[in-house]
Amino acid sequence: MAPEPLSRQEIDNALAELPGWSAPGDRLERTYTFEGHLSAAATVAQIARVQETLNHHADLTLSYNKLKVSVNTHSVGGKITELDLELAHRIEQICVEHHVS
Numbered sequence: 532m533a534p535e536p537l538s539r540q541e542i543d544n545a546l547a548e549l550p551g552w553s554a555p556g557d558r559l560e561r562t563y564t565f566e567g568h569l570s571a572a573a574t575v576a577q578i579a580r581v582q583e584t585l586n587h588h589a590d591l592t593l594s595y596n597k598l599k600v601s602v603n604t605h606s607v608g609g610k611i612t613e614l615d616l617e618l619a620h621r622i623e624q625i626c627v628e629h630h631v632s
C-alpha cells in the first residue's frame with residue numbers, strides 16, 4: 532500500500548521522538564558529527580545496508596567527520612511519510628552504537 536504524506540502535526544509529534552532531527556519543508560534531516568572520517572564512512576555503509584533492506588533511501592552527504600542525512604518519500608512527490616520516520620529511527624540506532632553526536 533502506498534504511504535500517505537504526514538500532516539505537520541504528525542511530523543512534529545514524531546520529531547519529539549527523534550532528538551536532533553528537524554523537518555524544514557518537506558524533508559526529514561539530521562547532521563551527525565563523528566570522531567573522524569573513517570567512522571563516518573563506515574556508518575554510511577551500515578546505513579546503506581539498512582536502506583536496501585527497507586527499500587528506502589536517504590540522501591547521505593559525507594564530509595570529513597560529518598554526515599548529513601536528508602530524506603523524504605519520492606513516490607508521494609517528495610513528502611514526509613512513515614517510511615522516512617522508520618528509516619530515521621533505524622539510522623538513530625546505528626549512530627547511537629557509534630557514540631556520535
Ligand SMILES: C[C@H](O)[C@H](O)[C@H]1CNC2=NC(N)=NC(=O)C2=N1
Binds near residue numbers: 586588589604
Ligand atoms: C522502485 C523503488 O521501490 C523505489 O524507487 C524506492 C526506492 N527508494 C526510495 N527512497 C525514497 N526516499 N523514496 C522512495 O519513494 C523510494 N522508492
